[in-house]
Amino acid sequence: MLGLNKKDFSLLIVVAALAFFAPIILNIFPKDSALSFFNGGYPDLMQRFAIFGIFAIGFNILFGLTGYLSFGHAAFLGVGSYAAVWMFKLLSYNVVPAIILSVIVAALFSVVIGYVSLRRSGIYFSILTLAFAEMSYRLAYSVLTPLTNGETGLQVYTNDPQILKGDGPSVPHLFGLEMRARTELDIGPWEFTFPVGYYLCAVILVISFYIAIRIFRSPFGLTLRAIKSNQNRLRYTGMNPKPYMLTAFVISGMYAGLAGGLLAAMDPLAGAERMQWTASGEVVIMTILGGAGTLIGPILGAGTIKYLENVFSKMNEGLLHQWFSFLPDFMEDGVIWVVSKFTGEGWHLMLGALFMIVIIFLPGGLIEGGQRLMNAIGMGKKKDEQSNSAKSEPAE
């Protein structure tokens, strides 16, 4: 169906179902119960799940398929955000032109950066993309202030032209449907929120996922995998890998721009810090954590990281004391001292450690972990196609 085989179609259905019922699944614990702490169903967080899912899917098309590790993808996200906010400033708060423009601008950017960076491979490619991203970040902070509003961040002011605005709403909207509008649903002790903004992101996420599946299964995707496993052999067969790689780079840049546009559509503000190279590092971490080269891995990774970020950074010492109060006093203090280093402010320590553990022990990410688990308990089938593609190969 839809040009997919049965397995891929069911994967798509699973992702779509997860995306559409996320407000319910993520708020599975009743509002007043102790476990409600682990609920993740706020509009803001769910939007980030979807947006960074899109970002990671795009990154995976480049890194997972061709093996080229870009350390500058946040630049495209940032450019997309700026483009979207400019559309808000010039036209109106309608998100459609904003998102379209952000994809186009990111595509243009990635054509230029990709054309230059892809002339080198391996570590040189990583450093080139890193250099380009840092350059964009620094320019956005300094000389390009008229375009980017420097440190303040680009935002919409009341005296902006907004020529198409008329008497439309003055928050981002989709043909009148405000992004921040939401429907609340109370069933007994449960409380669910269905935000409009999230559903826009979710629909786009499912569409992007569909496109990604098509790319993975197409001859084009196969060529990209061939590039990853052995570029020289590909050349001997008379194929020039460069145009294919550039296309992959541009596609993944467009995905990043789309994510940036959506970020701006949820909150009409764009800052240069979105382009910093640590932000690029974050999408790398997401993709690898989930499982580079697999279809669903990046979404899983993005969701896991954003969810853990949310849960761990709101754990404070008071809460920990409450949780560990069953332990004897001396142990309680010790346990809390250790745990508090990894939670709250220390969330990044947790992230770094988690990332290292995944790289060292599970190069295939959570997906590989799941498969190993399945194999261990004897439920898994023989390694299928996905786990083969999960093995990361050097880009040389």
Added chain:
Amino acid sequence: MGSFILQILNGLDKGSAYALIALGLTLIFGTLGVVNFAHGALFMIGAFCAVTLSRMLSLSFEEVDPTKTDFLGQPLVVKTPYVYDWFGPEAGAAIIDWAVPLAILMAIPIMIAIGFIMERGLIKHFYKRPHADQILVTFGLAIVLQEIVKANFGANPVPTPAPTAFQGSFDFGIWLGFDPNIIIYPYWRMVYFAFAAVIIGGVFAFLQFTTFGMVVRAGMADRETVGLLGINIDKRFTIMFGLAAAVAGLAGVMYAPINSPNFHMGMDFLVLSFVVVVVGGMGSLPGAVLAGFLLGILESFASMNEVKSIIPGIDQIIIYLVAIVILLTRPRGLMGRKGVMED
């Protein structure tokens, strides 16, 4: 002319830091073939060695001085650093004042130990893995290290002053026959440059004139053959990793007075040092040093107002532009060997 010389001088201290970090990165890449994203974190740890030592030295015990009262009329609590007690107030004050140079002594064993642990405990397992994995695991390590430092020292920069003898500036222009106040240069930056020169000279001399260095150079050229000759090259490379960590750490210790250490200073320098390594040529030690100074000086020229008025913003991006041009026109870098990582 005066401002020309001033810019060269200004470039030297930043260039020294770039050169030292890039030297360490190249040592690691040249010997072990590993791209170490955690090298900036080693630089940062070095800087925090200086912070730690100056804090340790000023550890004080409290005494109630009954003869004096504070502004509330209660007996005054006097804090006296232990070193005052041990060495007498004058020598004690001098020791505290010289905390940063003294930290060198502390940093060397610490950094070498960290280098050994890193290589034996983590990086050893990544020789056979692709470069991408090496980049990623060291990137993760860099995050962990910087977060540990942040948890212990807080997120704000910690001012770490230079010894009073080296505070203030020196009128360099008079020496060269210019009018006073044209070329003013802080003493500590001169010290930093001299220090960097000594370290770089030391590393090169070590590699050039000792048997150990000769074996290491042979190993860099052809690891397998050296191994076949019955030399335990892995052990020597581990020592080189420790040395590279020490070089980065010392660069950090001495940099603390120039720029108050904060937990992300390593990441800030790391990106630039990579660019320096690439411009100099992957695996080429003289190239790394040359490119470090060259880029430091270029950066300071680009921040001159005359230049900025012609090309606005050039000071922010000059290093990256140079790197891009070099990578596209001469991928092996200024002094890289032919055929090393050229594609």
